[in-house]
Amino acid sequence: MRKIAAHTLQQWGHQKRDSYIGALFDTFERLSATPQIATRVDEIRKGYQKFPQGSHVIFFRASELHDIEIIRVLHNRMDADAQLSSP
Incomplete structure (x- = not known):
């Protein structure tokens, strides 16, 4: 999230980042x-x-406790298989 926020701030400014x-x-x-x-x-x-x-894809898994675990937030151009398939 920090990298996404920093990139968005640099490219489009505070309001767009927020x-x-x-x-x-x-x-x-x-x-x-x-x-x-x-x-x-x-x-x-x-x-x-x-x-x-937006320009990203959120990868997560749901738990039985009605909660989720965010695994990664990847840019939609990234190869999700390569980023997520290895342990």
């Missing part, structure tokens, strides 16, 4: 409440799900 990071955190909350809206990606790693937000 808005973009806020949207990511809002999406984290939404996914925590309704993880079923995301796409399962068991082919990458069993139990993982993904959901797009």
Whole structure:
């Protein structure tokens, strides 16, 4: 998140950074409440799900305690298989 925030600040300024990071955190909350809206990606790693937000894709897994664990937030141009498939 720090890298995303720093890049957004450098490219587009404070207001855009705050808005973009806020949207990511809002999406984290939404996914925590309704993880079923995301796409399962068991082919990458069993139990993982993904959901797009802006120029990024949020990878997470849901727990039985109605919570989620954010695994990675990757730019949508990144190779998710390469970034997430190894332990």
